[in-house]
Amino acid sequence: MITMGSVATEAVAAAEALEERAGIQCAVLVVASVQPSPVEDLAEALTRFPVALTVEAHYVVGGLGSLVSEVAAERGAGCRVVRCGVRTTPDGVSGSQRFLYAMHGLSREALVDTALAALRDRGGWQTA
Numbered sequence: 001m002i003t004m005g006s007v008a009t010e011a012v013a014a015a016e017a018l019e020e021r022a023g024i025q026c027a028v029l030v031v032a033s034v035q036p037s038p039v040e041d042l043a044e045a046l047t048r049f050p051v052a053l054t055v056e057a058h059y060v061v062g063g064l065g066s067l068v069s070e071v072a073a074e075r076g077a078g079c080r081v082v083r084c085g086v087r088t089t090p091d092g093v094s095g096s097q098r099f100l101y102a103m104h105g106l107s108r109e110a111l112v113d114t115a116l117a118a119l120r121d122r123g124g125w126q127t128a
Contacts (some may be wrong), residue, residue, distance in 0.1 A: 001115070002042070002068055003055040004031045006097070007106055011055045014111035022116065034067050042068060046077035051118045053082045057106060060085040082118045084111060 003011040008030050015026035029045055031038060046052055052072070054065040065083030072081050086104050093103070101107045105114065 001026060001053045001055050001111070002029045002031060002045075002064065004034075004064055005057055007055055007057040007101065010101055010106055010108045010111060011053075013108035014055075014115065017108060017112050018115060021112070024115075024119070026115070031064060031067075034064060037067055037071075039071055042071045043075040043077065046072050046075070046079040046081075049079055050122050051080045051082065051115070053084055053111065053115055053118065055106060055111060056083075056085040057101070057104075058086055060087060080118060080122050082114060084114055 001011040001015060008028070011028050015028050018024040018026045027045070027049070029041075031042075046068070052068060054060070054068045056064045060066070060083040063085070065081070065085060069081045069083070071077070072079050084105055094100075095103075098107070102110065105111075
């Protein structure tokens with residue numbers, strides 16, 4: 001998982017849950033800034049994993065997910081990138097951070113489900 005900002009705590013919790021529930025070891029990379037971009041670090045990391053989830057508490061377009069997707073494509077990393085974040089325009093709904101994370105698929109539970117589905121699709125994980 002590649003993340004930035006306060007939602008990193010959810011990514012770390014999801015990584016721990018993946019290990020506990022499914023025996024899947026998951027690295028969590030925290031990006032401090034998209035500009036300047038840590039392109040070399042991302043390129044190296046993306047070659048080591050079949051799937052990378054980007055986890056960001058804002059729109060998936062134009063942010064961390066876009067950066068990681070560009071690096072994966074331009075460097076031929078062979079890693080599937082799944083962008084987790086806000087996909088809809090503001091709808092006037094407000095609530096706690098926990099509520100909004102759940103609403104946008106950023107809760108630890110949702111991230112675990114997304115990671116498992118992506119690994120299944122990629123052929124990197126099977127149920128018993």
